[in-house]
Amino acid sequence: MKPCSCRSSSSFPRYAAHSELLPAFLPRRHTTRDQILSDNARANNCLCSPSCEVIDDFSTFSEAHMIQAGCAVAQLARLPRSSLVDALETMKAGHPHSEYVEYISRRALHAQDPTLILPPIHQTLPSLFFGPPEGGRDPEHRLSWWREDPGIATHHFNWHIYYPYTEPPRDRQGELFAYMHQQMLARYDFERLALDMGRVTAYGPGYGWNSPLKEGCNIRIPGKSFRPANMPLAHLYRFGWCSVTLVDVLSRHKDMLFYSVARGILEGPEGNIPVSMDHLGNTVEANMGSANKKIYGNLHNQGHNIIASMNDPEGEYGIEKGPMISTATAPKDPVFYRWHKFIDAIFETFRYNQVPYEVEDLEMAGISLESVSLNCHGNKVGGDNALITFMKEQHYVTYPGNPEQPVTVTKEILDHVPFRYTIKVRNTGAEPALLVFRIFLASCVGLEGGSLEEVRNTFVEMDKFVDLVPPGILEVSRESTDSSVILPEEITVDDIKSGRVSEEGVRCGCGWPRNLLLPRGTPGGMKAKVFVIATDWMVDGVNPDEALPGSVSYCGKTNAPYPDKRDMGFPFDRAIEFGSVEEMERKVRNCVTATVTISQRKHPQQRPSSPKDPQEVENSFVLVK
């Protein structure tokens, strides 16, 4: 067995040459069958401990797997960097399609230095990300293009890498667990409403899971089984030789969570703890910050495992697990959103129980927002508040085998014409004001007819940014491409190889895909409401001197507190008493709304009507180059 070097990881110098990490993901040697067999043995030894062997059916939702992975990560992260890369390369060569190896490689490297820039996982483990398009007659297939966008899988996979539940929770991890998944649901609902499919319904204990699950799923990813429609749940699920989950136990955990939220108290091992969203999120996830696993169990993870095992509850037939077993494949399955809608029902009860904001909780003295408008950047085709989306063929360069022989995969994905927000701000104070602008978008389909409270959780965060506003009236501009929600930039293996990687900021790979920032809308134009509120960043900011970096909204900051002190999703983080956004706009002077139209075009240059102004077409073409 290879001896461990048990030095502290902090003693190693910063490793600026990111390309030297690539062999950990793209081994330099070819893998013949004999090589793989010998690499397997070497790879297992690299993990320093006989209990840390490569797990073939690895699931981040399995606590046993995660503890084993945590052990391997801790051991590996102690190696000097060059030895670590060497060990990871050996493992990858031996297990080129292993999710486990990718998982621990990324965690071990980031445990040494969270600023390391790693290649996107959809390039280095493409077998987990790209399957043939889903076919068939199931109406849910109308949203396959969204669920199967590689960027969503990458975002979700990376989020769970940087927030592992088997380590002490990071700053506000539980709250972010709730918020990030709630935002996935809000974005999914936006797309569903555009297709007249209705908002997603919950599936979980007490939420319809005693009836057959109507959604089937076949993502056609190797190693993930399909699930026929109308599968019932079994009463008992067996994982390995000694791990059994009783469905009734999950019902009990759910009951205890709702009971505790209603009472406002979580029962800790040493007494009662007031419920906060963070504590509740930690308990539901369930990470090491759980109030009490004996009482509240491991609800979120066990739900994933049970649903992934519906085909073969007791493992009698050796059927592979379904998509819900992996953080990379789960978002491809319609039931992921139904399960998380159930999980969010627990959080929603907490939000509903919070005292609603009064006008004075929201307003800021001396600041009012006069207007907001959105314009496609440099594009005269649309006009004010007319946003354009389109489906396009995206070519992904992937490395399924020999790193010298990349394979290009083509997928149809959504994209949009970049746009700019222009917000007119009035500052009647005598001093410049440091403001944080929070921008949301909600479908007017959802907003029509009901109260604002009924659709509060359909608001999708689009951006959050800080700007200094001097006394007087100022127009603040913001590009959609700078959004705090999306990945700041896509970095590819090629960029890393050729050194086209800037050292500014930290890119952990977590962040909403840039191409999906704007929901698709409809060919005829879908009305949506943009909502902006500006508040005092000197009060709200944890460190007001620091700007908000890309992807911070859903992913937080690496090795730093979540930078915004307000509850995540503010001001839609709790029950709302304003009847409509218009009423809110009237009463709260520092917020403003606008109605926009999101039109899905065949291509970005397509005009809504036929006559063409050559100059306009030329302008719009420049924009998509």
Ligand SMILES: [Cu+2]
């Ligand atoms: Cu989940």
